[in-house]
Amino acid sequence: xxxxxxxxxxxxxxxxxxxxxxxxxxxxxxxxxxxxxxxxxxxxxxxxxxxxxxxxxxxxxxxxxxxxxxxxxxxxxxxxxxxxxxxxxxx
Amino acid sequence: xxxxxxxxxxxxxxxxxxxxxxxxxxxxxxxxxxxxxxxxxxxxxxxxxxxxxxxxxxxxxxxxxxxxxxxxxxxxxxxxxxxxxxxxxxxxxxxxxxxxxxxxxxxxxxxxxxxxxxxxxxxxxxxxxxxxxxxxxxxxxxxx
Numbered sequence: 001x002x003x004x005x006x007x008x009x010x011x012x013x014x015x016x017x018x019x020x021x022x023x024x025x026x027x028x029x030x031x032x033x034x035x036x037x038x039x040x041x042x043x044x045x046x047x048x049x050x051x052x053x054x055x056x057x058x059x060x061x062x063x064x065x066x067x068x069x070x071x072x073x074x075x076x077x078x079x080x081x082x083x084x085x086x087x088x089x090x091x
Numbered sequence: 092x093x094x095x096x097x098x099x100x101x102x103x104x105x106x107x108x109x110x111x112x113x114x115x116x117x118x119x120x121x122x123x124x125x126x127x128x129x130x131x132x133x134x135x136x137x138x139x140x141x142x143x144x145x146x147x148x149x150x151x152x153x154x155x156x157x158x159x160x161x162x163x164x165x166x167x168x169x170x171x172x173x174x175x176x177x178x179x180x181x182x183x184x185x186x187x188x189x190x191x192x193x194x195x196x197x198x199x200x201x202x203x204x205x206x207x208x209x210x211x212x213x214x215x216x217x218x219x220x221x222x223x224x225x226x227x228x229x230x231x232x233x234x235x
Binding site: 004006007008011017042043052054055056058061063082084085086087088089090091 | 114116118140143147148149152153155156163168169170172174179183186187190191192193194195198216220221
């Protein structure tokens with residue numbers, strides 16, 4: 001499956017905007033990604049290994065946090081995973 | 092330096108006037124050059140902070156995923172974001188910095204005073220991590 005890397009994380013993923021991984025679940029896909037590019041780990045996960053609060057992970061058009069099996073959701077080679085840091089602010 | 096076309100520059104300022112007295116927000120799509128981002132287009136986004144739209148903005152992650160997909164199809168990257176500060180200077184706020192997570196990207200802020208866009212500034216989110224991030228004022232070059 002393809003994992004789309006957002007602009008700010010590309011320097012930590014060899015400059016790539018897309019990384020192809022072979023995995024059975026969302027969690028396994030992220031594990032393979034950070035196994036290949038260890039520098040990504042601290043940007044994606046907390047010290048406890050949870051996805052950081054401001055990092056959104058979407059399986060196709062679905063927020064993984066709201067899927068019944070969350071990051072245990074099974075994936076197929078045609079699926080895409082998007083990593084999207086949040087955007088907010090104000091006065 | 093942030094290079095932006097006149098059309099994009101005008102569009103993001105006009106967006107701030109349209110949504111006044113609420114904050115507008117959107118994404119900037121472009122390509123990275125040795126001198127900084129070159130912005131090719133902007134995409135308006137909805138402000139999901141309807142509870143406090145006069146002083147807060149947020150773009151939904153679902154909309155960001157769609158914007159990211161569109162940028163990829165155009166051969167561009169999300170280079171940054173823009174928003175407005177109604178009746179407030181075009182300077183980043185502590186909230187802006189705390190909520191900024193796109194390292195290396197540009198955050199453009201337009202002050203809108205009494206419904207009219209005044210100053211527009213761009214701040215690049217520099218640093219190598221959440222812990223070391225900072226905003227640096229960058230020159231806006233308007234082309235075309």
